[in-house]
Amino acid sequence: MVSKELHFTRAAEKLGISQPTLSHQIKMLEQEVGYSLFNRIGKKIELTKVGEIVQQEALNIQSSLKSISSQIRAFSNVEIGELKIAVLPGEITDLVSTLCGEFNQLYPNIKVFVQTTDQVEKAVLENQADFGIGFTFNNSDMLQVTKLYDEEFYLISNENNEERKISFSTVLDSSLILFPNIHQCRQILDKTSSEFGRKLDPIIETSSIESILKLVRNGVGNSVVSRTLYEFYDTDDLYFQHIERPSLTRSIYLVMKKNSFINYAARKYIQLLVGEIERLRFDTEKVAMASLYHSLL
Structure with a gap:
């Protein structure tokens, strides 16, 4: 959501959590990855190159999860879809x-x-x-x-x-x-x-x-x-x-x-x-x- 909005406050509002909580979660993810995911320029932010990689892989994971749900539905509702x-x-x-x-x-x-x-x-x-x-x-x-x-x-x-x-x-x-x-x-x-x-x-x-x-x-x-x-x-x-x-x-x-x-x-x-x-x-x-x-x- 942060990579989509490029704004921590708006992203937090969309996710229904507080801005400090979201910032903390992003910081923890950056520590795990070992690189910054966003460049913070004043009030503006942008994805770093590493951030772009993480974003794409996250989308791939999201697509895989949807595929899992689709496959399960296909088995349970064979003639509906x-x-x-x-x-x-x-x-x-x-x-x-x-x-x-x-x-x-x-x-x-x-x-x-x-x-x-x-x-x-x-x-x-x-x-x-x-x-x-x-x-x-x-x-x-x-x-x-x-x-x-x-x-x-x-x-x-x-x-x-x-x-x-x-x-x-x-x-x-x-x-x-x-x-x-x-x-x-x-x-x-x-x-x-x-x-x-x-x-x-x-x-x-x-x-x-x-x-x-x-x-x-x-x-x-x-x-x-x-x-x-x-x-x-x-x-x-x-x-x-x-x-x-x-x-x-x-x-x-x-x-x-x-x-x-x-x-x-x-x-x-x-x-x-x-x-x-x-x-x-x-x-x-x-x-x-x-x-x-x-x-x-």
Whole structure:
């Protein structure tokens, strides 16, 4: 409280104790640490470098105590609580959100919060999310990263084409309806076309997958979408072709804090997610899936 208020009297009032008592406790802590925690400049005070270290460790201890309480509640109230998921912006959010409906039917008393952020690792490390889902993650000794599956991208249209495959250069020559370049799907397309010495020039850009599918249905143009989106939306009236030379693929990863407790809600959602991945026969790694199942037991 003193490090927050930077004022002994105000801190004492917030804590409900006398100012001399608080000053004595700080002095005892400084004696135990062996260094001053505050610089006292007249009536003003500021944290010393050692004080900053002690403050951060105190916050870590406070976070650990909250985690202990959360874990105990998770054991005693298994189907009551909340689930926090961090996902990268873009089409992967559709995958996570679509499964939320089914999850809610199975566990109506668990509130689900989907946080869209480009800092998924940070959200997980700072306990703002129970787990995260994205495409690429930096190596960290504090994170457990599991590959969920590999997927390819399709060219979709409203016309049945006998050729099941199409070259990327031919894709570039077609009228395309695409996501804006903030989407990871579009970034892959931009990078690949740049390697061809070409620049994508879509006739329409929209962040709405529903709009993209509707425009393709109406024959306005074709689109390139991930298999995840193709499988999770009503696309029975559309046709797809595998893109080759080169093929466009990416990996989907799940990230959790290493050696941390996985609460009931997170375990059940991940099991639901893995079940859906297996049902759709996505390209998974058996070792990675086995390790993930083991961590959920």
